[in-house]
Amino acid sequence: MVARILAIANLKGGVGKSTSVLMMADRLAILGYKILVLDLDPQANISYMMLGRRSIEKYAAEAKTLTQYLNDAFIHGQEGVLGSYIIREASDLEEQRKPGAGRVDLFAATPRLRFVELAAEERFAQEKGSLQAAERGFEVKLREIARHFTEYDVVMFDCPPGFTSLCRAALRVADCVISPTVPDYISILGLRDFASFGLRMARDGVDRPLKHGALLTKVEARREDMRGEIEALKADRRFRLFTTQVRQSRDAVRASERIRPDVMRNFNEKYGGLKDSVRKLGDETAAFLNLGSDKNSAD
Numbered sequence: 001m002v003a004r005i006l007a008i009a010n011l012k013g014g015v016g017k018s019t020s021v022l023m024m025a026d027r028l029a030i031l032g033y034k035i036l037v038l039d040l041d042p043q044a045n046i047s048y049m050m051l052g053r054r055s056i057e058k059y060a061a062e063a064k065t066l067t068q069y070l071n072d073a074f075i076h077g078q079e080g081v082l083g084s085y086i087i088r089e090a091s092d093l094e095e096q097r098k099p100g101a102g103r104v105d106l107f108a109a110t111p112r113l114r115f116v117e118l119a120a121e122e123r124f125a126q127e128k129g130s131l132q133a134a135e136r137g138f139e140v141k142l143r144e145i146a147r148h149f150t151e152y153d154v155v156m157f158d159c160p161p162g163f164t165s166l167c168r169a170a171l172r173v174a175d176c177v178i179s180p181t182v183p184d185y186i187s188i189l190g191l192r193d194f195a196s197f198g199l200r201m202a203r204d205g206v207d208r209p210l211k212h213g214a215l216l217t218k219v220e221a222r223r224e225d226m227r228g229e230i231e232a233l234k235a236d237r238r239f240r241l242f243t244t245q246v247r248q249s250r251d252a253v254r255a256s257e258r259i260r261p262d263v264m265r266n267f268n269e270k271y272g273g274l275k276d277s278v279r280k281l282g283d284e285t286a287a288f289l290n291l292g293s294d295k296n297s298a299d
C-alpha cells in the first residue's frame with residue numbers, strides 16, 4: 001500500500017497548523033487508519049502536544065527523533081535503521097488502543113532540528129555549489145521515509161511557518177496540502193500568497209498535481225469581519241475550503257497539552273466542546289484524501 005502524503009502548511013504562523021495535525025491524526029486513527037506524523041518544525045509543537053516535554057527530552061536522549069535521524073543521515077553520513085527513530089503510538093487516546101483502531105506514530109522534532117537543517121544546508125551548498133541542494137536532499141529523504149513503510153495509510157508533515165528548506169521539500173513530496181487559516185484579514189493575505197506564488201515556486205519542476213484544501217480555525221462566530229472573509233474564501237477556486245470550521249476555544253489548547261506519559265484520555269474528554277468538529281474534521285480529511293469509507297465503523 002502506498003500512503004497518501006499530506007502536508008499541513010501555510011506561510012503564516014500561529015494559524016493552528018499543529019493543532020489541526022493533532023486533531024486530524026487522532027480522528028483518522030480512531031477510524032482505523034495508521035498515521036505517521038513527521039514534525040518538520042524546530043519549535044517541535046506537534047511533538048510537545050503529543051508527548052509532553054519530559055517525554056521529548058527522554059526520546060531525544062535515546063536518539064529517537066527526526067533531528068537525530070537527519071543528523072545521522074546528512075552530517076555523519078551514517079544513519080541507523082529508520083524504524084528505530086520513530087515513536088510508536090504517540091497519542092494519548094484510549095480509543096486508539098482498541099482492536100481494529102489505527103494508530104498515530106511520530107517522527108519527533110527537537111529545537112536542535114534547525115541547527116541540523118542549517119548544517120545540512122551548508123554542507124550541500126559546499127558540495128553541490130547550490131543553495132537549493134539541501135532542499136533537494138531533504139526531498140529525496142522525505143520521499144524515502146514516506147515510501148519506506150508500507151503500513152501507513154497517511155504520512156503527515158507538520159510544516160513550520162514560512163518556507164524553510166524542510167518545508168519546501170515537504171511541499172514537493174506531498175500529494176495534498178491543507179492550509180489551516182484564521183479568517184481574519186492578515187491571515188487571509190498569507191493564505192492567498194501561499195496558494196498563488198508560494199506553492200507554485202515550491203513545486204517548480206514537480207509535474208504531479210497537488211490538491212490544496214483550506215481549513216478555517218479559531219473561528220469567532222460573532223466577528224463580522226470573519227464572516228465576510230469566509231464568504232470571500234468560499235469563492236476562491238485555488239483551494240477547496242473545508243466545510244468543517246474549528247472555532248476559537250480553550251478546549252483546543254487543553255487538547256494539545258499532554259497530561260502525563262502514563263495518563264490516557266478518551267476522545268470526548270480530550271476534545272470537550274470541540275469533539276463534534278474534530279470528528280467532522282477527520283471525516284472530511286479522509287474524504288479529501290480519498291481514503292475510502294471508514295476502515296471500521298467507529299463513531
Ligand SMILES: Nc1ncnc2c1ncn2[C@@H]1O[C@H](COP(=O)(O)OP(=O)(O)OP(=O)(O)O)[C@@H](O)[C@H]1O
Pocket residue numbers: 012013014015016017018019020041043045159160161217218219246247248249250252253256
Ligand atoms: N481552535 C483554537 N482555539 C483556540 N486556540 C487555538 C485553537 N487552535 C490553536 N490554538 C492555539 O493557537 C496557538 C497556535 O496554534 P498552533 O501551534 O496549532 O499553530 P501553528 O500554525 O502550528 O503555529 P506555528 O506557525 O508556530 O507552527 C497555540 O497556542 C494553540 O494552542
Ligand SMILES: [Mg+2]
Pocket residue numbers: 017018019041045046158159160
Ligand atoms: Mg505549528
